[in-house]
Amino acid sequence: MLQVSVVRENIEETIKRLEIRNLPGKDLVAQIIELDDKRKKTQQELDAHLAEANSISKQIGGLFKEGKIEEANALKAKTSELKELNHQGTEALHATQEELKQLLYTIPNTPELSVPKGNTEEDNEIIFEQGELPSMDNDAKPHWEITEKYDIVDFELGVKIAGAGFPVYKGKGARLQRALVNFFLDNATAAGYREIQPPLLINEASGYGTGQLPDKEGQMYHTAVDDLYLIPTAEVPITNMYRDIILKKADFPVKNCAYTQCFRREAGSYGSDVRGLNRLHQFDKVEIVQLSHPDKSYELLDEMVDYIKTLLTKLELPFRILKLCGGDLGFTAALTYDFEVYSAAQKKWLEVSSVSCFETYQANRLKLRYKDKNGKMQLAHTLNGSALAFPRIIAALLENNQSEKGVKLPKALAEYTGFEYIN
RNA sequence: GGAGAAUUGGCAGAGUGGUCGAAUGCACUAGUCUUGAAAACUAGCGUACCGCAAGGUACCGAGAGUUCGAAUCUCUCAUUCUCCGCCA
The missing domain is CATH 3.30.930.10 (Bira Bifunctional Protein; Domain 2)
Incomplete structure (x- = not known):
C-alpha cells in the first residue's frame, strides 16, 4: 500500500499519478492526510497521558522502596482517572489506525508517470x-x-x-x-x-x-x-x-x-x-x-x-x-x-x-x-x-x-x- | 489427533513484578596498533511513531487481562521441539 509519509512529501505527484488511473487523486490524498492528522493528534494525546502514568508509577516504586507506604498509596489513588484515559486513548488510536489502514487498502498503486492515461x-x-x-x-x-x-x-x-x-x-x-x-x-x-x-x-x-x-x-x-x-x-x-x-x-x-x-x-x-x-x-x-x-x-x-x-x-x-x-x-x-x-x-x-x-x-x-x-x-x-x-x-x-x-x-x-x- | 517443553535484539543467551529497550558473548561498523593482514585494545551498534530539538511513546511470538507498574503473573491463539498415534 501507499506510504503515508511519501504521500505527504509528494502531494502533487501522488495526485497526478492517481489521476492516471482516472481516480480522484485530490480527494484521496486529502482523505489520507486528514486521517493521518487525526492519527497524529490521537497519538500525541495518548503519549502525554502514558508519559504521566509512567512517571507516577516510577514515583510509587521509589516511595515503596523508601518505605513511605502511605505516600505511595496516596499517589495510587490519583491514577485511576489516568488509567481510564489511557484505555480510551489506546482504543481511539487503534480505531484511527485501522481506519487509515482500511482506506489505504482500497487505494491502488500510483502509476509510474510515463503510464498512458486511458480507460480500457x-x-x-x-x-x-x-x-x-x-x-x-x-x-x-x-x-x-x-x-x-x-x-x-x-x-x-x-x-x-x-x-x-x-x-x-x-x-x-x-x-x-x-x-x-x-x-x-x-x-x-x-x-x-x-x-x-x-x-x-x-x-x-x-x-x-x-x-x-x-x-x-x-x-x-x-x-x-x-x-x-x-x-x-x-x-x-x-x-x-x-x-x-x-x-x-x-x-x-x-x-x-x-x-x-x-x-x-x-x-x-x-x-x-x-x-x-x-x-x-x-x-x-x-x-x-x-x-x-x-x-x-x-x-x-x-x-x-x-x-x-x-x-x-x-x-x-x-x-x-x-x-x-x-x-x-x-x-x-x-x-x-x-x-x-x-x-x-x-x-x-x-x-x-x-x-x-x-x-x-x-x-x-x-x-x-x-x-x-x-x-x-x-x-x-x-x-x-x-x-x-x-x-x-x-x-x-x-x-x-x-x-x-x-x-x-x-x-x-x-x-x-x-x-x-x-x- | 494426544501429552510435555519452549518462543527475548542479526545469531547465541541471561533476565520471575519497579532505574529492563533489556546483561553477556559472537557477528557487524569505525578507530588505535601493524609494511599489510590477523590478534589485541577503544568506541559504536534494534525498529516504528510523535517532536525544530531536548526528549516522549510503543514493541521481549500474537491478542486480551490482573496491577499504580508486566519480558516477568493469568487467559486465548499461533509457531517450534520432544514423546505417542496416524501416514505419502
Whole structure:
C-alpha cells in the first residue's frame, strides 16, 4: 500500500499519478492526510497521558522502596482517572489506525508517470511487435478442435472430474506441458534466477502481503476449514518469502523463479474468451520474481522484458508488447507490460505474460526493507513477470503450426518433448 | 489427533513484578596498533511513531487481562521441539 509519509512529501505527484488511473487523486490524498492528522493528534494525546502514568508509577516504586507506604498509596489513588484515559486513548488510536489502514487498502498503486492515461485495453500502447502473422486457410482449426483431434487435452473429462476450466492433459499434451516446465525453468536458471518450489496454498498474511487481499478475495479459491487460499500465481508465495526481511545492499538484485500450478476462480467470465485453453481455473505458469534497490527497478523491468522476448523468439511465436494504460493496470502495479501472442485460427491476440514493477507498494505491506548507506531502513522494490503462462502458449503453438502432417513444434521445444510432431 | 517443553535484539543467551529497550558473548561498523593482514585494545551498534530539538511513546511470538507498574503473573491463539498415534 501507499506510504503515508511519501504521500505527504509528494502531494502533487501522488495526485497526478492517481489521476492516471482516472481516480480522484485530490480527494484521496486529502482523505489520507486528514486521517493521518487525526492519527497524529490521537497519538500525541495518548503519549502525554502514558508519559504521566509512567512517571507516577516510577514515583510509587521509589516511595515503596523508601518505605513511605502511605505516600505511595496516596499517589495510587490519583491514577485511576489516568488509567481510564489511557484505555480510551489506546482504543481511539487503534480505531484511527485501522481506519487509515482500511482506506489505504482500497487505494491502488500510483502509476509510474510515463503510464498512458486511458480507460480500457483499447488505450494500451503497443510498443513492440515481432514476427509475421501467419496467414491460415479458412479451414484452419481453433486449438480446441486440434486438441480433440489428437486427443491431447480433454475438456469434457475435466468437467467430469472437477468442473469447467479444469482440463485433463493426455499423452503428447501432458508431455508438451512437462517439456514447457523444463524449457522455461532451464532458461530462467540460465538467466540467473534461482529455482524455487513454494507451497501452493497460502495464509491470509501472504495474501495481504502481495495485495491479492483484500482486493481480489473472490478470485482465489479458499479452503474454509484451514483458512488457506490456493495461489493464483507463484508471485504470492515467492514474494512472501521476503516478508519481514531486511536485505543487505549486496543482496540486490534477488532473482527467483518458480513453476507452479495457478488457481483462479475467474467468476463471471463466459463466451468465446474462455473457450478451450483461453481461460482456465487451473493452469501452469513459470513466474520470475525480482527484488530490487529502488534505483535499479526499472532497469530490471526492462531486463525482464528482454528475457521474455527471448523465450517467445525461441518458441517462434509472433508477439507484441503492450504498455498498459492507467485504467487497465493491475491494483498493485506501477507499470506493466503485457505480452500477447497471435493465435492464428482464432485470429486473436492472447495474453501470455504480464511483467510489472510494483515499486514499494508490495514492499510496504511486506515490510521488505534494506539499510541504505546511512544505515536507514528503506523499502525495496518488487517486480515479477510470467515467463510464461502455458495454456495460451499451447493454444498459439497448436493453431499457428497446424498442417496436414500434424502440429510441428519449434526446434527449441522439440528438444524437450522428444518429438517434433503432434499427430 | 494426544501429552510435555519452549518462543527475548542479526545469531547465541541471561533476565520471575519497579532505574529492563533489556546483561553477556559472537557477528557487524569505525578507530588505535601493524609494511599489510590477523590478534589485541577503544568506541559504536534494534525498529516504528510523535517532536525544530531536548526528549516522549510503543514493541521481549500474537491478542486480551490482573496491577499504580508486566519480558516477568493469568487467559486465548499461533509457531517450534520432544514423546505417542496416524501416514505419502
